[in-house]
Amino acid sequence: MSENKTLLQVRDLSKTFLSRKGWPVPKTVAVRAVDGVSFEVGQGEALGVVGESGCGKSTVARLALRLIEADGGSVRFGDTEVLGASKADLRRLRRRMQIVFQDPASALDPRQRVGEALGEALRVHGLANRRDVRTVVERLLDEVGLPKVAADRFPHEFSGGQRQRIGIARALALGPDLVFADEPVSALDVSVQAQILVLLERLKAERNLAFVFISHDLGVVRHFCRKVVVLYLGRVVEQGPVPDIFDTPLHPYTQLLKVSSPNPDPDTAVHMAFQEGEPPSPVNPPKGCHFHPRCPHAMDVCRSVYPSLRKAGDGRVVACHLYPE
Amino acid sequence: MSAAPITAASEALQVEGLTTSIRIAGHWFDAVRDVSFTVRQRETLALVGESGCGKSLTALSIMGLLPGAVGRVSKGRIVVDGVDMTAATEAKREAMRGDRIGMIFQEPMTSLNPVLPIGFQIAEGLMQHRGMSKDAARKRAVQLMELVRIPSAADRLDAYPHQFSGGMRQRVMIAMALACSPRVLIADEPTTALDVTIQAQVLALLADLQKQEGLAVLLITHNLGVVASVADRVMVMYGGDVVESAPMRAFFQAPTHPYSEALLAAMPRVDRASKLAPIPGQVPTLPDMPAGCRYQSRCPLRIAKCAERPPLTPLGGDPEHGVRCWVRAGA
Numbered sequence: 001m002s003e004n005k006t007l008l009q010v011r012d013l014s015k016t017f018l019s020r021k022g023w024p025v026p027k028t029v030a031v032r033a034v035d036g037v038s039f040e041v042g043q044g045e046a047l048g049v050v051g052e053s054g055c056g057k058s059t060v061a062r063l064a065l066r067l068i069e070a071d072g073g074s075v076r077f078g079d080t081e082v083l084g085a086s087k088a089d090l091r092r093l094r095r096r097m098q099i100v101f102q103d104p105a106s107a108l109d110p111r112q113r114v115g116e117a118l119g120e121a122l123r124v125h126g127l128a129n130r131r132d133v134r135t136v137v138e139r140l141l142d143e144v145g146l147p148k149v150a151a152d153r154f155p156h157e158f159s160g161g162q163r164q165r166i167g168i169a170r171a172l173a174l175g176p177d178l179v180f181a182d183e184p185v186s187a188l189d190v191s192v193q194a195q196i197l198v199l200l201e202r203l204k205a206e207r208n209l210a211f212v213f214i215s216h217d218l219g220v221v222r223h224f225c226r227k228v229v230v231l232y233l234g235r236v237v238e239q240g241p242v243p244d245i246f247d248t249p250l251h252p253y254t255q256l257l258k259v260s261s262p263n264p265d266p267d268t269a270v271h272m273a274f275q276e277g278e279p280p281s282p283v284n285p286p287k288g289c290h291f292h293p294r295c296p297h298a299m300d301v302c303r304s305v306y307p308s309l310r311k312a313g314d315g316r317v318v319a320c321h322l323y324p325e
Numbered sequence: 326m327s328a329a330p331i332t333a334a335s336e337a338l339q340v341e342g343l344t345t346s347i348r349i350a351g352h353w354f355d356a357v358r359d360v361s362f363t364v365r366q367r368e369t370l371a372l373v374g375e376s377g378c379g380k381s382l383t384a385l386s387i388m389g390l391l392p393g394a395v396g397r398v399s400k401g402r403i404v405v406d407g408v409d410m411t412a413a414t415e416a417k418r419e420a421m422r423g424d425r426i427g428m429i430f431q432e433p434m435t436s437l438n439p440v441l442p443i444g445f446q447i448a449e450g451l452m453q454h455r456g457m458s459k460d461a462a463r464k465r466a467v468q469l470m471e472l473v474r475i476p477s478a479a480d481r482l483d484a485y486p487h488q489f490s491g492g493m494r495q496r497v498m499i500a501m502a503l504a505c506s507p508r509v510l511i512a513d514e515p516t517t518a519l520d521v522t523i524q525a526q527v528l529a530l531l532a533d534l535q536k537q538e539g540l541a542v543l544l545i546t547h548n549l550g551v552v553a554s555v556a557d558r559v560m561v562m563y564g565g566d567v568v569e570s571a572p573m574r575a576f577f578q579a580p581t582h583p584y585s586e587a588l589l590a591a592m593p594r595v596d597r598a599s600k601l602a603p604i605p606g607q608v609p610t611l612p613d614m615p616a617g618c619r620y621q622s623r624c625p626l627r628i629a630k631c632a633e634r635p636p637l638t639p640l641g642g643d644p645e646h647g648v649r650c651w652v653r654a655g656a
């Protein structure tokens with residue numbers, strides 16, 4: 001298996017949510033949660049997706065897994081088109097694409113023993129018969145650093161970090177090639193977060209796992225991922241290899257994210273030059289470049305024309321009028 | 326708003342030998358042990374540590390908000406603006422809270438009343454503590470909302486919490502906490518639930534207000550990056566003990582307690598590629614805490630002497646920099 005073979009290819013993925021709001025006469029409003037997002041993930045490769053709350057990062061994962069249906073675009077996994085796949089095909093695909101959630105406490109059934117939670121998937125997909133299930137479950141638990149007896153316990157008996165290990169074990173149960181990790185370490189303390197990151201790194205190397213790693217924490221993404229996609233209000237604003245994007249961010253939004261990220265060093269601490277403004281509502285994004293109301297470099301063209309993605313060096317693209325097309 | 330009057334003591338908050346116990350299954354355990362510190366006017370002291378280290382319990386002890394049945398201050402003295410909170414009656418403490426000492430919490434949505442307009446919630450403290458009329462308090466509420474830079478403040482006085490974003494709600498909380506110009510502000514993970522860009526705004530706002538109002542700020546956080554941005558001094562807590570206490574720059578130049586070092590080594594950094602070194606194991610529960618140094622069960626430097634509790638020892642040359650470790654204090 002070569003590292004560079006493309007495993008997941010997302011093209012122009014779009015999703016508009018409709019919501020009815022208002023009283024006494026509700027009005028239907030459209031929210032463009034994901035708007036023409038494209039990226040690729042190679043085998044055994046980790047791609048980071050970063051952005052603020054509401055930028056569409058989690059929606060991208062749910063669309064690609066068809067937990068919700070996309071409005072347009074394509075998602076190719078290996079040789080199969082995911083968005084048009086039949087139920088039977090989808091079932092096969094789900095064995096190879098799994099997801100780990102931020103809060104494992106709400107992703108696990110509180111009344112189901114851990115062993116049953118892990119074994120259920122194996123039985124449903126016919127990967128182990130009743131007798132073997134226990135052995136496979138124990139092997140999985142061991143792989144994520146939990147004792148065998150964990151299989152007989154309930155989720156509430158575990159700490160947050162241990163529960164996330166269970167969530168990871170469940171994602172691994174079917175032997176996937178790709179894991180969507182949606183803020184997998186955001187709810188954890190620093191020392192536990194480091195334990196889980198080290199575990200994920202080991203699994204990535206041992207199983208040649210690919211990751212779509214969704215996080216708002218730039219430090220975590222820098223540590224874990226090789227490539228990164230920066231989303232703002234449902235659109236890709238910058239994309240490229242990890243050290244380049246973090247060392248010399250081109251898009252003013254990526255620059256803002258970087259200087260706002262706390263760093264345990266008084267000399268490069270959070271840049272607190274007062275930057276007013278919040279992400280506008282995706283219900284009614286500003287005309288032109290969505291970022292222009294917060295952008296220190298905004299020009300006239302930014303207020304009317306949305307900047308297309310343009311090449312900006314090796315494997316990098318940026319959607320900003322500051323750079324030539 | 327005019328600067329707070331400078332009174333004789335610049336120590337706005339003094340905590341001496343605070344021990345807080347909590348009850349688990351009928352037994353009392355010390356969850357905060359012998360914690361002492363002072364916060365001066367215009368100073369930010371950061372209390373750092375992971376879940377269960379006792380940082381929030383310390384804050385609740387200061388505020389006198391411990392749930393009586395399961396938590397109590399068993400030893401020590403807490404002095405806020407010259408008033409001994411531990412000796413005060415509940416009525417006196419009630420008068421201090423929201424007036425001389427304010428507090429903001431991590432999740433503003435759970436601290437704000439969802440069915441009351443935010444203007445009323447800001448004005449409430451002014452009517453309660455300052456005996457202001459409804460109209461005067463409303464006018465002052467608008468000023469306070471402008472102070473925390475909520476856009477079109479006057480129009481949003483009658484808006485409800487759900488109509489605000491997370492960052493704006495935290496500003497409302499700050500406005501409420503500052504309504505009576507307190508001398509001490511306790512901020513318990515004030516930016517943890519916010520996006521990084523909004524976190525930077527709220528931290529900048531707090532720093533500005535602190536200068537204007539001469540506030541003493543006790544900042545409780547688990548994020549060493551936030552500490553490096555805003556703190557003047559740092560106290561690291563583990564298992565209810567202060568394990569290291571230092572001026573902020575001295576701390577980042579020479580983190581000395583093995584737990585402080587481990588915390589820094591476990592944090593992925595945005596400015597450079599980092600090799601993560603997780604801390605093995607987890608924090609023991611209170612009933613399982615080892616006698617002596619509470620970090621010994623996870624410490625790579627452990628020696629026989631760690632079975633005895635080390636004192637907070639000043640490091641050579643710097644009386645401000647203390648560490649609670651037999652090995653590192655060179656004893």
